Amino acid sequence: MxxxxxxxxxxxxxxxxxxxxxxxxVVIDADVLAREVVAQGTDGFEQVVATFGPDVVGPDGELDRPRLGAVVFADQERRRELEAIIHPRVRARAAELEQEAGPDAxxxxxxxxxxxxxxxxxxxxxxxxxxxxxxxxxxxxxxxxxxxxxxxxxxxxxxxxxxxxxxxxxxxxxxxxxxxxxxxxxxxxxxxxxxx
Known part of the structure; x- marks a missing residue:
């Protein structure tokens, strides 16, 4: 189910x-997947940086979530841009995990x-x-x-x-x-x- x-x-x-x-x-957490699909080294990360600029990268090389959040929660259009990057990747990864769970789970x-x-x-x-x-x-x-x-x-x-x-x-x-x-x-x- x-x-x-x-x-x-x-x-x-x-x-x-x-x-x-x-x-x-079997819990598939979209928030965890949303971080995974834009982690440093992923194509999602590259697309976020290309869309929002290098200022959204923190000193550790990962996305600076508070800074990115401040941008997207202040502007609905920017939030949609971020969602267009993250959501398809999260859905694809969730589908993979669901397949691994088996039919009776x-x-x-x-x-x-x-x-x-x-x-x-x-x-x-x-x-x-x-x-x-x-x-x-x-x-x-x-x-x-x-x-x-x-x-x-x-x-x-x-x-x-x-x-x-x-x-x-x-x-x-x-x-x-x-x-x-x-x-x-x-x-x-x-x-x-x-x-x-």
Whole structure:
């Protein structure tokens, strides 16, 4: 079974992803792949530098993610340019990993921009990790040390909560404790792995 997992920044999607992996799902993390496909020495890296200039390369020779992020989150057109480089490469690598998982695996594609990139229909099920926006902002301030402006601009750059919920076949409410979340994820995993 192919499952798409998404949730807005600060929703706890990564925690849900980790719990599903603990339970036995094969998790393919688009964020990890997005870093892999533009690592130094890849054609993706070369294309990012050609498009955005040498200023986006840090002293270590890798992309300076904060600097690149500042450019693309301030300008929607520049963000689209970056996505046009990264997204096709991530999808190709994810397809390779899925093939390696085997036909009986529960394969979970952890994709932050699942809704934004029009992929919900590509999956047998779509899990949305949901939390009210004000809770997400508080978590981003507390856990990542972001400013309120940074948190609000990142949230605004993603699909709305309503759009994500409209794409969901399963919603995981993560406004409670970690134990609450674990119980919800265990129940969902049991449901998905028993589906015909």
């Amino acid at each position: 192919r499952v798409g997992l998404t949730g807005g920044v600060g929703s706890g999607k990564s925690t849900v992803s980790a719990l599903l992996a603990e339970l036995g799902a 529960l394969v979970v594609h952890d994709i932050p921009l699942l809704v934004e990139t029009g992929q919900p229909q590509d999956f047998d099920a779509v899990i949305v990790v949901d939390v009210p926006d004000d809770v997400r902002i508080e978590r981003l301030l507390r856990d990542r040390g972001w400013t309120r402006e940074d948190a609000e601009s990142r949230i605004a750059a993603q699909a709305s909560r309503a759009d994500r919920l409209a794409a969901a076949t399963h919603v995981v409410d993560n406004s409670g404790t970690l134990d609450d979340l674990r119980a919800r994820v265990e129940s969902l995993y049991a449901e998905l792995t028993s589906a015909p």
